[in-house]
Amino acid sequence: xxxxxxxxxxxxxxxxxxxxxxxxxxxxxxxxxxxxxxxxxxxxxxxxxxxxxxxxxxxxxxxxxxxxxxxxxxxxxxxxxxxxxxxxxxxxxxxxxxxxxxxxxxxxxxxxxxxxxxxxxxxxxxxxxxxxxxxxxxxxxxxxxxxxxxxxxxxxxxxxxxxxxxxxxxxxxxxxxxxxxxxxxxxxxxxxxxxxxxxxxxxxxxxxxxxxxxxxxxxxxxxxxxxxxxxxxxxxxxxxxxxxxxxxxxxxxxxxxxxxxxxxxxxxxxxxxxxxxxxxxxxxxxxxxxxxxxxxxxxxxxxxxxxxxxxxxxxxxxxxxxxxxxxxxxxxxxxxxxxxxxxxxxxxxxxxxxxxxxxxxxxxxxxxxxxxxxxxxxxxxxxxxxxxxxxxxxxxxxxxxxxxxxxxxxxxxxxxxxxxxxxxxxxxxxxxxxxx
Amino acid sequence: xxxxxxxxxxxxxxxxxxxxxxxxxxxxxxxxxxxxxxxxxxxxxxxxxxxxxxxxxxxxxxxxxxxxxxxxxxxxxxxxxxxxxxxxxxxxxxxxxxxxxxxxxxxxxxxxxxxxxxxxxxxxxxxxxxxxxxxxxxxxxxxxxxxxxxxxxxxxxxxxxxxxxxxxxxxxxxxxxxxxxxxxxxxxxxxxxxxxxxxxxxxxxxxxxxxxxxxxxxxxxxxxxxxxxxxxxxxxxxxxxxxxxxxxxxx
Numbered sequence: 017x018x019x020x021x022x023x024x025x026x027x028x029x030x031x032x033x034x035x036x037x038x039x040x041x042x043x044x045x046x047x048x049x050x051x052x053x054x055x056x057x058x059x060x061x062x063x064x065x066x067x068x069x070x071x072x073x074x075x076x077x078x079x080x081x082x083x084x085x086x087x088x089x090x091x092x093x094x095x096x097x098x099x100x101x102x103x104x105x106x107x108x109x110x111x112x113x114x115x116x117x118x119x120x121x122x123x124x125x126x127x128x129x130x131x132x133x134x135x136x137x138x139x140x141x142x143x144x145x146x147x148x149x150x151x152x153x154x155x156x157x158x159x160x161x162x163x164x165x166x167x168x169x170x171x172x173x174x175x176x177x178x179x180x181x182x183x184x185x186x187x188x189x190x191x192x193x194x195x196x197x198x199x200x201x202x203x204x205x206x207x208x209x210x211x212x213x214x215x216x217x218x219x220x221x222x223x224x225x226x227x228x229x230x231x232x233x234x235x236x237x238x239x240x241x242x243x244x245x246x247x248x249x250x251x252x253x254x255x256x257x258x259x260x261x262x263x264x265x266x267x268x269x270x271x272x273x274x275x276x277x278x279x280x281x282x283x284x285x286x287x288x289x290x291x292x293x294x295x296x297x298x299x300x301x302x303x304x305x306x307x308x309x310x311x312x313x314x315x316x317x318x319x320x321x322x323x324x325x326x327x328x329x330x331x332x333x334x335x336x337x338x339x340x341x342x343x344x345x346x347x348x349x350x351x352x353x354x355x356x357x358x359x360x361x362x363x364x365x366x367x368x369x370x371x372x373x374x375x376x377x378x379x380x381x382x383x384x385x386x387x388x389x390x391x392x393x394x395x396x397x398x399x400x401x402x403x404x405x406x407x408x409x410x411x412x413x414x415x416x417x418x419x420x421x422x423x424x425x426x427x428x429x430x431x432x433x434x435x436x437x438x439x440x441x442x443x444x445x446x447x448x449x450x451x452x
Numbered sequence: 453x454x455x456x457x458x459x460x461x462x463x464x465x466x467x468x469x470x471x472x473x474x475x476x477x478x479x480x481x482x483x484x485x486x487x488x489x490x491x492x493x494x495x496x497x498x499x500x501x502x503x504x505x506x507x508x509x510x511x512x513x514x515x516x517x518x519x520x521x522x523x524x525x526x527x528x529x530x531x532x533x534x535x536x537x538x539x540x541x542x543x544x545x546x547x548x549x550x551x552x553x554x555x556x557x558x559x560x561x562x563x564x565x566x567x568x569x570x571x572x573x574x575x576x577x578x579x580x581x582x583x584x585x586x587x588x589x590x591x592x593x594x595x596x597x598x599x600x601x602x603x604x605x606x607x608x609x610x611x612x613x614x615x616x617x618x619x620x621x622x623x624x625x626x627x628x629x630x631x632x633x634x635x636x637x638x639x640x641x642x643x644x645x646x647x648x649x650x651x652x653x654x655x656x657x658x659x660x661x662x663x664x665x666x667x668x669x670x671x672x673x674x675x676x677x678x679x680x681x682x683x684x685x686x687x688x689x690x691x692x693x694x695x696x697x698x699x700x701x702x703x
Contacts, residue, residue: 397505398542399544401504401505403544403552404530405504406556407556407563409563416552416555420545426546427546
């Protein structure tokens, strides 16, 4: 028998690790419609293996703690403030360490939507989600592997399946609480927005010591999906969050994520335009200090005519915090009149912080407008002097300038009330953290 | 009010002396103007007085009502009643003009140990003062100076001055970039704030602003020093003959 090459040995090792990882978690006993996509996801993962630092898209973020069989313990944290979005009229769902809390949640019903828990829907022989579960995730594995997403589809413990048939004004709001220092949670949500329908999804909370989420969103022709997410403030939590969206003709997809604290956050977004004249905006504001790594990895595929994609990512980092941005726009042959915009900026509040950005454009159509900008900078001295000269203290002036820096990302939130609530949370965090 | 003695200032980055012994006293309730050619040190003087980084005072002193200005941080100087109207007001995205003004007013009050102004009182006051400067509600809501025209930016400076009610106002080339109508509006705003307890130092390159803001005393600055001091007629002399004659005379 010929000796294995180094590459083969490594691949074998990775498959073994993937098998070990799969074995470490209980596999939900499923015999219904979701068995096939779960098995397929399992096979995908075993084939590609777990992510490794040597992978091109894991160069700046070490996946070890996300990939290893056991989670790293994370102390719980009491944010001592009311939960965000609580003031809004919404359909509220609560998960505590990944376990659905029926008592704290609203009834799973609403006008213009069908909503069910994954764990419950899986007891039925057939379900509308069977055509979507794991499908968009599988599509999103090309050309870049996302093993943790495949792991999610294979092992998801629960999640929410939402089918939207009308113009729903009342947002669906999922709160993720956490009490366990070692919870290892995998949640998988599927949202199907039927033609002309509309929904807003709000998410907040730390969810787990280690969280893996997968959100598959199918936005049909003329439909709209709005998404605002505030990731939990627990300092030691780790999260790998995936979002896979497929956009039909004249559809709208808008997603904003706020991240403060968290030792490790990897937010992946994979968006595919399949119908003409659609719009996708994805934005994020991240603030962190100390042992903090925040990674936005985005892949947008334009495979239709006259679509607009816009990425606006801002990170404020200090005391050794690190930010990563990997954003790619792929414009396929024939995707003419594409308007692609990508902005990634970091504000480094001291010399210890670091930002790594990898913007990529790959364009095969000749009539497109694509641009990207990435900057790393410090507080603007001119603006700071202006504020100080009005008697504003150094701390407060710095905070105002941080808000000024983040404003462009927050402006991506269409709903003014939700946007100002996000700004308030940011101000609160800033004033608490500017005393030292 | 303001007493500057033998002030020597050099740049921090390079060994270049900008102010070479400025002596200037502005009495309470008076309007002084400083005129001078480009590069004479007028703007540097305003920056040094308000505490901007990048300058080093090598000799001399500057006091506001007997308190050593040079020892104070920029924000303390503001709370003590010093105000600088910028030649180029800075744009700040994402922070509404209203939030900025209220933060400034209340920061100063807090620093002086006074009670903060309530949201209601503040709103009433800012609306009233904005109105007289023809600053509408939209300009108050917009981010600070973002998308403002040159005239709007300068009026916004005067609005800040009106809200902060400083004792000593320095206007740095407030007329630059303004047409006659805009300049009149700004000058009216300034004149409305003139009173017995408040002093002004108006820095300008041209005499025309002084037609609208009538100074009590005019100084000519050149090469880092005050080279001549006189009444309003001195400004007219500059307008007619330029700086050359005066400078030749001073040497």
